[in-house]
Amino acid sequence: MDFLMFQLEKNSLIPLYEQLYSEIKEAIIRGKIAEGAKLPSKRKLADYLAVSQTTIEFAYSQLVAEGYISSEARRGFFVQNLEELALIEQAIPNVIQEEKYVSTYSIDFSPGKIDTESFPFKIWRKYAKDIVNEINKDFLQLGHPQGDYILRHQISSYLYQSRGVKCTPEQIILGSGTEQIMPLIIRLLGKEAIYGFENPGYPLTHHLFLEDKQKSVPIPVDEDGVIVSRLEQTNATAMYVTPSHQFPTGAVLSATRRSQLLAWAYQQENRYIIEDDYDSEFRYTGKPIPSLQGIDQNERVIYLSTFSKSLMPSLRIAYAVLPKSLVTQYKQKYSYYSATVPRMDQYILANFMEDGYFAKHLNKMRKIYKRKLEIITKTIAEYAPTVTISGEQAGMHIVLTILSSKTEEELVSLAEQAGIRIYSLREYITAELELDLDPKLVLGFGGIEIEHLATSIHRFMEALKIKKSTENSL
Ligand SMILES: Cc1ncc(COP(=O)(O)O)c(C=O)c1O
Numbered sequence: 001m002d003f004l005m006f007q008l009e010k011n012s013l014i015p016l017y018e019q020l021y022s023e024i025k026e027a028i029i030r031g032k033i034a035e036g037a038k039l040p041s042k043r044k045l046a047d048y049l050a051v052s053q054t055t056i057e058f059a060y061s062q063l064v065a066e067g068y069i070s071s072e073a074r075r076g077f078f079v080q081n082l083e084e085l086a087l088i089e090q091a092i093p094n095v096i097q098e099e100k101y102v103s104t105y106s107i108d109f110s111p112g113k114i115d116t117e118s119f120p121f122k123i124w125r126k127y128a129k130d131i132v133n134e135i136n137k138d139f140l141q142l143g144h145p146q147g148d149y150i151l152r153h154q155i156s157s158y159l160y161q162s163r164g165v166k167c168t169p170e171q172i173i174l175g176s177g178t179e180q181i182m183p184l185i186i187r188l189l190g191k192e193a194i195y196g197f198e199n200p201g202y203p204l205t206h207h208l209f210l211e212d213k214q215k216s217v218p219i220p221v222d223e224d225g226v227i228v229s230r231l232e233q234t235n236a237t238a239m240y241v242t243p244s245h246q247f248p249t250g251a252v253l254s255a256t257r258r259s260q261l262l263a264w265a266y267q268q269e270n271r272y273i274i275e276d277d278y279d280s281e282f283r284y285t286g287k288p289i290p291s292l293q294g295i296d297q298n299e300r301v302i303y304l305s306t307f308s309k310s311l312m313p314s315l316r317i318a319y320a321v322l323p324k325s326l327v328t329q330y331k332q333k334y335s336y337y338s339a340t341v342p343r344m345d346q347y348i349l350a351n352f353m354e355d356g357y358f359a360k361h362l363n364k365m366r367k368i369y370k371r372k373l374e375i376i377t378k379t380i381a382e383y384a385p386t387v388t389i390s391g392e393q394a395g396m397h398i399v400l401t402i403l404s405s406k407t408e409e410e411l412v413s414l415a416e417q418a419g420i421r422i423y424s425l426r427e428y429i430t431a432e433l434e435l436d437l438d439p440k441l442v443l444g445f446g447g448i449e450i451e452h453l454a455t456s457i458h459r460f461m462e463a464l465k466i467k468k469s470t471e472n473s474l
Helices: 016-029 042-049 053-065 083-101 121-131 134-140 149-163 178-189 203-211 228-232 255-266 324-334 343-354 357-381 408-417 450-463
Strands: 069-072 076-079 172-175 194-199 215-222 238-241 272-276 301-306 318-321 387-390 397-402 440-444
Touching: 016 053, 042 053, 053 069, 053 076, 121 343, 134 343, 149 172, 149 301, 149 318, 149 343, 172 178, 178 203, 178 272, 178 301, 178 318, 178 324, 194 203, 203 215, 215 228, 228 255, 238 255, 255 272, 343 357, 357 387, 357 397, 357 450, 408 440, 408 450
Parallel strands: 194 215, 194 238, 238 272, 272 301
Antiparallel strands: 069 076, 172 318, 301 318, 387 397, 397 440
16 A cells, blocks of 8 residues: 555644545545455554554554454454445535535525624524533433423413413424424314415415325415415315515505404314414514404414524424414324424523514614615615615515516516515415416515615615616606
């Protein structure tokens, strides 16, 4: 074997044994050391590389532990025939695919983005440090399948105070995102359930209905939210809705439609409403609208919400509040499931909430998003009546209606050519729908920094070749 292939940097910050381990591993993966080849003895290699035998010992042990080489008593170390090597090589293309997720847009109006400038890193870090500690070694074991009580307790009191949701911690199920919880609900409601869903609507849930081969029916939405009379004409047994701020139109389900929807659910034993209250923390105008769960008298609302908007989408913590009647069934069906949210993250969040930091953070963020919305409204007003806004009562996205002879796709592509990411409303439509003819675009403003908002909108309008109203009249 050619010892020269191992180049060790004595002044590097990387320990020598780690360098040697990487060099040998790389040589095995690349086929530079053949399968079955004997590695030099520890003493020989140590002498040759002028390092201690312990260095070689550490490197070889790591390679043995990872299965690259085997140690045979009194014979030495041999390169293994590793099928895993193929796996390692295969993993490389996946890494390349991953990179595609990195945004290349200079302005990103994706509705899933949040403000990252005002996150309380210092406080979060303190809670994280407190939790990752030997005294909490119990957290290395699995916790309650529905999520630890401490966090469910915090969520239940928060929901009661802020959303009028009436529940006990026993009714709450934590999951690592709405898309992880929905399949559990779909299985809980059984094969016979037929789902109504908003059209346009949140594509992730729609995909789940389709992937689970559940029967589902799109129900159109207008400026008062989902059209319940259209639901009544179907054979749906469960309706998935975003009543506080319809995704993506931003419509708020009117009081009449709320009563109508609950009445629909009460008409038959097996009917349920799945209320997705994903961004209700951020409401800017009028009185807070209570959740449907809070006004439900007959345990027919399954309430869903998430920390993706209120804290960060990467936290991956969402929850469902089940009606009491479904909790027993849930426990029977899923008692063997482990919670999908890491326990330490659950405790960090629970302590953050308990000490009042969540409420403080929400108050701060509400002001920031409100300010962002004001800037957008003011800036877009300069382009009225060509461009108008709707769905601005809550959340972090709005809908722009554009008086243009161009299609939504053409407008999106013009923006894209200027490095701007924006979504057409049509991307959220599942089935044929009589839409009014003017193109509509969904604009998320959460992720754009306050000081760049106005210029971002102007650049966007320029990309769409839309002039300010003052310029039009010149
Ligand atoms: C309608 C709707 N529900 C839920 C979510 C959040 O999903 P998750 O909890 O999986 O991040 C979003 C996020 O954008 C949403 O738009």
